[in-house]
Amino acid sequence: MQIHEIKRAHPNKRAKRVGRGGVHGKTSGRGTKGQNARAGHKKRPEARDFIKKFPKRRGYGKNRAKSVVSALVKPASVTLRALDKAFETGATVTPALLVEKKVVRNVRGRNPGIKILNTGDLTKKLTITGCIVSAPAKEKIEKAGGKVS
Numbered sequence: 001m002q003i004h005e006i007k008r009a010h011p012n013k014r015a016k017r018v019g020r021g022g023v024h025g026k027t028s029g030r031g032t033k034g035q036n037a038r039a040g041h042k043k044r045p046e047a048r049d050f051i052k053k054f055p056k057r058r059g060y061g062k063n064r065a066k067s068v069v070s071a072l073v074k075p076a077s078v079t080l081r082a083l084d085k086a087f088e089t090g091a092t093v094t095p096a097l098l099v100e101k102k103v104v105r106n107v108r109g110r111n112p113g114i115k116i117l118n119t120g121d122l123t124k125k126l127t128i129t130g131c132i133v134s135a136p137a138k139e140k141i142e143k144a145g146g147k148v149s
Contacts, residue, residue, distance in 0.1 A: 075113035076104040080137055081120025089124040095131065122146070 018028035030037040078098060086101045087093060095111040098104050104112055116128065118136040125145035133141070133148050141148055 073107050073112060075115040075132055076107070077115050077117050078103055078131075079117050079119035080122040080140060083116065083126060084120065084122050084124060087124065087126055090126075091124075092127045092129060093131065094129050116141075 016024075018024040019026075027037065035041050035043065082103050083093060086098075086103050091097075095104075095114045098114060099106055099111055104114065106112065114131040116131055116133045116137050118134055118140060122140050122144045126141065127146060128141060128148045131148075138148050
């Protein structure tokens with residue numbers, strides 16, 4: 001092999017020359033007429049028109065709603081049936097204990113918010129702290145001799 005015989009593994013890519021006859025002749029793949037067919041055309045983003053009209057909306061960006069809403073962490077739902085299985089009579093139920101017993105998982109490295117729902121029956125006396133409890137679930141817990149604080 002000699003120097004003049006060496007070829008690159010990935011040769012430079014040539015820019016596509018359109019509008020010079022051949023396959024991409026005439027309109028050069030730009031459709032016909034109008035703003036999009038012109039050289040150097042730029043369309044302003046629609047969001048910018050909206051933002052310019054309302055100064056209070058400036059700086060929010062196009063996908064702000066998605067990023068802000070995704071920051072909210074919805075509480076993990078736990079049923080009475082799951083509590084009945086996981087805990088002994090007289091136990092105290094907290095979000096940390098629920099994670100420890102693997103009833104729920106951590107969310108972003110933290111204990112999640114917990115909402116206890118009215119699915120299933122509760123036969124054990126439990127004390128529930130640091131959790132949101134639905135009204136019918138609260139009735140069943142108190143009926144079983146437990147309490148919600």
